[in-house]
Amino acid sequence: MTYGHFDDRRREYVITRPDTPLPWINYLGCEAYFGIISNTAGGYSFYRDARLRRLTRYRYNNVPPDVGGRYLYVRDDETGDFWSPTWQPTRHDPEDYTCRHGMGYTVIGSARKGVRADICYFVPLGADLEIWQLTVSNKGRRPRRLSLFSSIEFCLWDAQDDATNFQRNFSTGQVEVERGVIYHKTEYRERRNHVAFFACSEKPAGTDTQREAFLGPYRGWDKPLAVERGRSFNSVAHGWAPIGSHHVRLALAPGETRTVTYILGYSENPRDAKFDPPGSQTIDKRGIRRVLDRYRDAAAVAKAFEELRSSWEGLLDVYRVRTPVRHVDRMVNIWNPYQCMATFNMSRSASMFESGIGRGLGFRDSTQDLLGFVHMVPARARERILDLAATQLATGGAYHQYQPLTKRGNNDIGSNFNDDPLWLIVGVAAYIRETGDWSLLDEAVPYDNAPGSETPLYEHCTRSIRYTLDRLGPHGLPLIGRADWNDCLNLNCFSETPGESFQTTTNREGRVAESVFIAALFVLAARELSAIASRRGREAESGEYLQHADRMEQVVREHGWDGEWFLRAYDASGGRVGSASCGEGKIFIESQGFCVLAGIGTQDGRARKALDAVRKHLATPHGIMLQQPAFSRYYVELGEISSYPPGYKENAGIFCHNNPWVMIAETVLGNGDAALDYYLRINPSARERLARLHRCEPYVYAQMIAGKDAPTHGEAKNSWLTGTAAWNYYAITQWILGIRPTFEGLQVAPVVPARWKEFSVRRVFRGVTYDIDVVRVGKGNSVRLTVDGRPVDGTVLGVPPAGATALRVRAEIS
Ligand code: GLC
Ligand code: GLC
Numbered sequence: 001m002t003y004g005h006f007d008d009r010r011r012e013y014v015i016t017r018p019d020t021p022l023p024w025i026n027y028l029g030c031e032a033y034f035g036i037i038s039n040t041a042g043g044y045s046f047y048r049d050a051r052l053r054r055l056t057r058y059r060y061n062n063v064p065p066d067v068g069g070r071y072l073y074v075r076d077d078e079t080g081d082f083w084s085p086t087w088q089p090t091r092h093d094p095e096d097y098t099c100r101h102g103m104g105y106t107v108i109g110s111a112r113k114g115v116r117a118d119i120c121y122f123v124p125l126g127a128d129l130e131i132w133q134l135t136v137s138n139k140g141r142r143p144r145r146l147s148l149f150s151s152i153e154f155c156l157w158d159a160q161d162d163a164t165n166f167q168r169n170f171s172t173g174q175v176e177v178e179r180g181v182i183y184h185k186t187e188y189r190e191r192r193n194h195v196a197f198f199a200c201s202e203k204p205a206g207t208d209t210q211r212e213a214f215l216g217p218y219r220g221w222d223k224p225l226a227v228e229r230g231r232s233f234n235s236v237a238h239g240w241a242p243i244g245s246h247h248v249r250l251a252l253a254p255g256e257t258r259t260v261t262y263i264l265g266y267s268e269n270p271r272d273a274k275f276d277p278p279g280s281q282t283i284d285k286r287g288i289r290r291v292l293d294r295y296r297d298a299a300a301v302a303k304a305f306e307e308l309r310s311s312w313e314g315l316l317d318v319y320r321v322r323t324p325v326r327h328v329d330r331m332v333n334i335w336n337p338y339q340c341m342a343t344f345n346m347s348r349s350a351s352m353f354e355s356g357i358g359r360g361l362g363f364r365d366s367t368q369d370l371l372g373f374v375h376m377v378p379a380r381a382r383e384r385i386l387d388l389a390a391t392q393l394a395t396g397g398a399y400h401q402y403q404p405l406t407k408r409g410n411n412d413i414g415s416n417f418n419d420d421p422l423w424l425i426v427g428v429a430a431y432i433r434e435t436g437d438w439s440l441l442d443e444a445v446p447y448d449n450a451p452g453s454e455t456p457l458y459e460h461c462t463r464s465i466r467y468t469l470d471r472l473g474p475h476g477l478p479l480i481g482r483a484d485w486n487d488c489l490n491l492n493c494f495s496e497t498p499g500e501s502f503q504t505t506t507n508r509e510g511r512v513a514e515s516v517f518i519a520a521l522f523v524l525a526a527r528e529l530s531a532i533a534s535r536r537g538r539e540a541e542s543g544e545y546l547q548h549a550d551r552m553e554q555v556v557r558e559h560g561w562d563g564e565w566f567l568r569a570y571d572a573s574g575g576r577v578g579s580a581s582c583g584e585g586k587i588f589i590e591s592q593g594f595c596v597l598a599g600i601g602t603q604d605g606r607a608r609k610a611l612d613a614v615r616k617h618l619a620t621p622h623g624i625m626l627q628q629p630a631f632s633r634y635y636v637e638l639g640e641i642s643s644y645p646p647g648y649k650e651n652a653g654i655f656c657h658n659n660p661w662v663m664i665a666e667t668v669l670g671n672g673d674a675a676l677d678y679y680l681r682i683n684p685s686a687r688e689r690l691a692r693l694h695r696c697e698p699y700v701y702a703q704m705i706a707g708k709d710a711p712t713h714g715e716a717k718n719s720w721l722t723g724t725a726a727w728n729y730y731a732i733t734q735w736i737l738g739i740r741p742t743f744e745g746l747q748v749a750p751v752v753p754a755r756w757k758e759f760s761v762r763r764v765f766r767g768v769t770y771d772i773d774v775v776r777v778g779k780g781n782s783v784r785l786t787v788d789g790r791p792v793d794g795t796v797l798g799v800p801p802a803g804a805t806a807l808r809v810r811a812e813i814s
Pocket of ligand 1: 348362364365484485486487488650657703722723
């Protein structure tokens with residue numbers, strides 16, 4: 001059973017019934033003004049920071065679910081009957097309901113008794129506002145008299161405070177209403193210089209700004225009194241809960257269609273020019289009026305929408321593929337890069353599972369996310385790298401997170417996640433491979449944002465390596481610190497107190513617990529830095545990094561191999577984690593995938609053995625589990641991982657982020673069939689037919705699918721904001737399809753299933769469009785290339801002839 005279908009031509013997912021198992025969302029905005037919107041118009045908006053500049057209120061984990069949104073009510077003024085075209089909040093039996101989630105916009109609509117209404121929601125490029133464009137048609141034979149009521153509920157800016165500090169907040173709310181425009185100005189009288197505004201292209205017959213008046217006593221959003229009676233109260237909020245609602249009357253002749261535009265936006269005034277006239281308490285609205293004049297015009301709105309569409313077309317044009325599998329094409333051409341952009345914009349802040357108040361931008365998360373978007377927005381990736389590096393500490397360590405508004409490291413979470421700094425090198429290398437812009441390494445970047453501490457970015461990378469080398473444990477493996485990639489493997493924390501954070505509680509000395517995963521990441525990062533150093537003419541340093549990598553590989557061979565697979569770690573008393581000798585948690589995915597991906601064990605047969613063990617012990621039809629057997633009880637010496645019931649999250653869930661490591665590992669060993677098989681097990685489009693079980697959106701990856709120990713095996717959770725997006729994109733585009741940026745040029749080295757006869761890729765790389773046709777002439781993975789008919793040595797397409805903007809590449813694999 002499904003709830004909709006893909007419309008690949010329009011790059012949309014079309015939902016055809018509103019009662020999806022969970023709210024299926026989309027994102028609006030891609031620069032500064034953002035929103036999340038569900039298939040029934042639930043969600044909220046914010047400016048830059050989902051916690052500190054929240055425009056509208058949303059109640060997570062509430063009943064009924066997903067209430068608080070961008071709602072319109074359509075009322076038949078002859079009968080008094082009213083309904084919401086987005087289904088919520090009135091939830092009438094839907095006639096012809098559809099929701100089209102597209103690239104940066106969502107269109108939701110339905111019909112009732114001869115009236116059809118559709119609302120297109122989007123954020124224009126370069127604007128700090130959202131548009132709701134309503135199209136309403138009279139499909140019947142008689143004239144109709146209708147009323148439209150809009151509604152939003154303002155959040156008092158700080159979403160955390162808004163949900164907790166009622167003793168103050170019920171007294172602070174303030175609005176202004178002028179010529180039908182509603183201005184939300186809570187705290188503008190004191191330290192805030194920003195307001196929200198909500199306007200309509202039609203002259204309203206009335207407005208409401210006090211929630212209690214609009215809804216009526218003890219009513220919900222499904223039956224507002226103002227809508228029921230067909231007239232606004234013209235209420236003005238003083239404290240309590242400011243809302244915005246316009247009442248617009250429309251007369252529609254048979255067959256007539258009308259368009260009404262609503263504009264919800266954010267605006268800042270200079271601190272000393274907030275009021276008009278100066279000295280008053282009235283908002284200076286001149287800037288806002290100019291913006292409104294522009295977007296009240298339907299033609300301007302149409303143009304803004306076209307600009308948004310073509311901007312996405314440009315982004316998605318960078319890598320386009322045609323293969324024998326439609327789930328590959330659809331995810332690679334549309335949804336996977338789209339999700340990667342969402343992770344770039346949001347990191348882990350705002351989704352249906354991330355409340356927007358919890359986490360800043362993670363250091364390791366953001367550096368890995370880069371793998372998925374650097375080809376689309378290289379300039380912004382560059383800026384992100386520099387921001388992240390500026391939070392690095394002089395020791396080479398890194399804050400685990402930073403706050404997007406201040407760009408400062410987050411002291412509450414602190415540092416000592418010992419994998420963090422190494423990811424910087426992975427991100428930097430990805431950026432240079434994509435762009436060839438070596439000047440990044442020369443940028444002067446401070447440590448901990450301290451002025452005067454700047455060094456070239458290159459030195460930040462060298463300090464990342466040093467950080468690991470300064471923190472080796474008894475076996476010569478890297479010390480784990482608070483945790484490595486697996487935030488929940490807390491080998492130094494021993495927490496006995498409920499509610500305490502496993503990541504931030506006081507750690508033990510931590511001189512014993514070691515991570516094989518960090519060792520593998522170190523091998524990868526040190527080899528990257530060696531390659532970078534050598535291309536910068538620093539041959540001696542390059543040699544040193546190579547030696548460090550080789551030595552670490554040796555240590556992994558001696559102390560990180562368990563006999564049939566790679567060990568995961570040593571705990572604080574030197575005991576093995578992820579070993580056949582353990583009672584539970586005998587084998588972990590991270591060290592198998594990452595060691596092989598980093599090239600460890602590829603020469604001595606261990607890599608193959610490790611991946612065979614993954615297949616035997618961890619693979620399920622729904623993806624590869626994090627470890628087995630699941631922890632059936634709490635192990636204080638292992639930490640949060642054993643706090644989850646078996647099969648969920650890091651306790652033997654299918655943690656989709658690390659599945660691509662195994663896919664890439666399989667390609668490293670030349671096994672395209674296995675790689676694509678794993679890829680398709682978690683590919684959201686391929687799982688669409690399991691919608692009832694999977695429950696999350698079929699167009700984006702979820703962080704987690706319940707593992708086989710869970711009663712809900714196959715059920716997904718935590719969709720959208722996950723490193724899964726970038727890693728799957730990276731695995732399929734660069735390793736399976738094998739179109740891979742290198743320092744020297746674009747490499748063509750596919751490792752695809754034996755039955756694939758051909759596929760083609762169009763890749764825009766460093767200003768040149770490569771049209772690549774890959775044809776299988778034999779069973780293996782050897783590649784023979786010709787460019788515009790001329791044979792090329794090896795698999796890397798070097799610098800193209802001067803002036804070339806398009807090249808035709810033929811790759812024969814045999
Ligand atoms: C979450 C975190 C990420 C971590 C992963 C595994 O996705 O955001 O940083 O690596 O969980 O614990
Ligand atoms: C929790 C989650 C984990 C995440 C971490 C981030 O531990 O289980 O996935 O990485 O929080 O702080």
